[in-house]
Amino acid sequence: MKLTLKIWRQENAETKGKMVDYIIDGIDGDMSFLEMLDVLNEDLVNKGEQPVEFDHDCREGICGSCSLQINGEPHGPDKLITTCQLHMRTFKDGDTIVIEPFRAKAFPVIKDLIVDRTAFDRIQQAYGYISVNTSGNTIDANSIPIEKENADDSFNAATCIGCGACVAACKNASAMLFTSAKVSQFALLPQGEVEADRRVLAMVEQMDKEGFGNCSNTGACEIECPKGISLENIARMNREYLKASVK
Amino acid sequence: MSILDSKIPKGPLEDKWSNYKNNINLVNPANKRNIDVIMIGTGLAGGSAAATLAELGYNVKTFCYQDSPRRAHSIAAQGGINAAKNYQGDGDSNFRLFYDTIKGGDYRSREANVYRLAEVSGNIIDQCVAQGVPFAREYGGMLDNRSFGGVLVSRTFYAKGQTGQQLLLGAYSAMNRQINRGKITAYNRHEMMDVVLVDGKARGIIARDMVTGAIERHSAHAVVLASGGYGNVFFLSTNAMGSNVMAAWRAHRRGAYFANPCYTQIHPTCIPVSGDHQSKLTLMSESLRNDGRIWVPKKIEDAEAIRAGKKKPTDLSEEERDYYLERRYPAFGNLVPRDVASRAAKERCDAGFGVNKTGEAVYLDFASAIERYGKEKAFTSGHKNPSKEEVYNLGKEVVESKYGNLFQMYEKIVDQNPYKTPMMIYPAVHYTMGGLWVDYNLQTTIPGCYSTGEANFSDHGANRLGASALMQGLADGYFVLPYTIGDYLSNDIRTGKIPTDSVEFDTAEKEVTDRINKLMNASGQHSVDFYHKKLGKIMWNKCGMSRNAKELNEAIHEIAELREDFWKNVKIPGTANTKNAELEKAGRVADFLELGELFAKDALHREESCGGHFREEYQTPDGEALRDDENFKYVAAWEYTGKPSDAVLHKEELIFENIELKTRSYK
Secondary structure: OOEEEEEEEOOOOOOOOEEEEEEEOOOOOOOEHHHHHHHHHHHHHHOOOOOOOOOOOOOOOOOOOOOOEEOOEEOOOOOOOOHHHOEHHHOOOOOEEEEEOOOOOOOOEEEOOEEOOHHHHHHHHHHOOOOOOOOOOOOOOOOOOOOHHHHHHHHHHHOOOOOOHHHHHOOOOEOHHHHHHHHHHHHOOHHHHOOHHHHHHHHHHHHHHOOOEOOOOOOHHHHHOOOOOOOHHHHHHHHHHHHHHHO | OOEOOOOOOOOOHHHHHHHHHHHOOOOOHHHHOOOEEEEEOOOHHHHHHHHHHHHHOOEEEEEOOOOOHHHOHHHHOOOOEEOOOOOOOOOOOHHHHHHHHHHHOOOOOOHHHHHHHHHHHHHHHHHHHHOOOOOOEOOOOOEOOEOOOOOOOOOEEOOOOOHHHHHHHHHHHHHHHHHHOOOEEEEOOEEEEEEEEEOOEEEEEEEEEOOOOOEEEEEOOEEEEOOOOOHHHHOOOOOOOOOOOHHHHHHHHOOOOEEOOOOEEEEEEEOOOOOOOOOOOOEOOHHHHHOOEEEEEOOHHHHHHHHOOOOOHHHOOHHHEEOHHHHHOOOOHHHOOHHHHHHHHHHHHHHHHOOOOOOOOEEEEOHHHHHHHHHHHHHHOOOOOOOHHHHHHHHHHHHHHHHHHHHHHHHHHHOOOOOOOOEEEEEEEEEEOOEEOOOOOOEOOOOOEEEOHHHEOOOOOOOOOOOOHHHHHHHHHHHHHHHHHHHHHHHHOOOOOOOOOOHHHHHHHHHHHHHHHHHHOOOOOEOHHHHHHHHHHHHHHHOOOOEOHHHHHHHHHHHHHHHHHHHHHEOOOOOOOOOOHHHHHHHHHHHHHHHHHHHHHHHHHOOOOEOOEOEOOOEOOOOOEOOOHHHHOEEEEEEOOOOHHHOEEEEEEOOOOOOOOOOOOOO
């Protein structure tokens, strides 16, 4: 296939960026989207030009490094996958593909398509944990039975990879889906219940501090989430928050 | 040649660790506040150790090349984590886990280390559950287990196909607690460029801020390398794109011995290579072998017809299929260890029975599992005479609940529905058992420089069993290193902060900058990937699943030539004082080009077959690995003396007091 790529180029956080057009040929449907960008970069390097910088690492949809707004959608047109799992068979010969970084005030651009998502880390540092020492002197793992449904729901929330697609998809650049997934994972387990109130208050406070927008229930985050994190988590976080605030 | 001192405590095997803990020096809490530790890598081994050390009171600095510690490649581990809990009551015990691990490693690991690993394994599960790791559970609320290759019990704890992710998020949450307390400072998007030695002790590192390009000095009383394995020396592997050997290799060049570099795990169940554009390979969890049956056509004509697209796998009847693992290894069947399964797949494909376009793939078939589960479910839900379709649908549900995300991953990559047609799989480089030589304390041959997790060599011998990497990473990090490092640091309570304005830091920083400048100023003929791919081809073809003296000798020369060419002609656009992905890759490939040669040298010197190291010259008449315990029952630890070809061999003789050495048989 032959494709036209319109890619956001930006030298660093201080400079202004712009869209640059590239024509690329010989792309095979079995290539992943990032392998297509590898081909482009190899060309650019051979021409002595600066390759396009983008975040990526595991290339199997689990580390959450890759991002990219592809034709206006986080992680591209396919559902329930990350950009690294998107394959070129989704596109056809002659297509134009627009590639931009995830856009949000709380995610400043570092270079080209790389954004700074450390705001997510700070939300987790605020209280995204259970205060248990790592000495191993805890109780036996089977001493508290956990209802399978709760364990499964907790797991489903915990599969969030922290990629930021929810923020990029949201017109308010809200981080509610991310934060609520982290709150839910713990809130659904007896081990996490003990500190549930403090946790939700601290994490929401940090989320607000980072400059993410509010949730207006459009549901775009859930649709674009590569891991299918459910909006129910937001409802749960709101409940937890309310409960904690009135105490 | 010197004899290496592994510092194994005296006494009976099962008492060694307790006795050791009772007799080491401790650092009092007030003094811990004056001691700094640097942690390179934030995967399971690094993240868990960083959290624990910080919790004990040490000041910890963590470094990772990713934008967040939570993205380390431990996150991609799928299947599970072993622990000798014996919750299933199927006869498991610390000793059995120890025995399985030693045998699985083909008797090339250290008894005392492996026993300690088994001993603390149960604690890991307790710890993780307390941290909120949502393991899979049964309806009764208890933890569920599954079985993995090379063992006859169910001791693997799991969280669907995302066990590594859940465990890493657990370790990361423990880190976050300490970051919040100010006890851990996390340096993300940072790469360790060198380790700094002062008076022969590891006292700090030189790091590069990958966003600004700034070269930084960081000092500490000890440096821990938890930087993972070196599978990317093959270019194509299941490792993350950024996984590299730089931290371990820099330490090796400064005096840390590198042990058993040739022990590489080629994992049997990966998605086959589809073309030259391929940038990495994707693993399909070993847990799939619990329910999937591996086969190729019995008749070569059928294999040819399938390759040509004239026949489909579902066209072949049961009689026309060769379930070669079940045929060759009736006792373990599809659950033989990874090295055995990989070689058997290669043997069939080399003989012409491979199934995809390239001829390098075998089938992993779930049809019988779907049928079996479907019938079971129909029975328990009271369907007396379920139709074929009902059975299929019910069975599919069960398989989906167990492996759903893996099936989805497969479908996205290959564009085929694995519920309807068998998966195609082929072995791929996955894990490296070799690594920095460490003693019982996990200390390398550089005092104050420790190594944990995949980066060290210690626990898996010549082949790692499935679900043991997560166990080792967390055992080292949560429960072993925090004790052993304390014994060393107890000598540093009066040392005070290590200054970074010393000659040693000056020299190390200058060497790092010179190296970067040399890379930036090469003539600019070929990209970094050009060299990396070439290196990968040499490694895969001549140091891969089977090796021989002739090709290993060729590899040594070819890699040395390639390395010379790389330093002269590599092309890196842009500048060094900014984000520069090509420069980052170049630094890593430069080290792979040295490691690759040592790898081949090690494989050449080991004139036996054991675990993942298969020398064609040393095999039994029926093609099984032929070990030579008389001459090679040792750890090969290599000392750097200027270039890989001149590396000096040191041996650590392995002593087996509790296990009788046998020919490994899974038949």
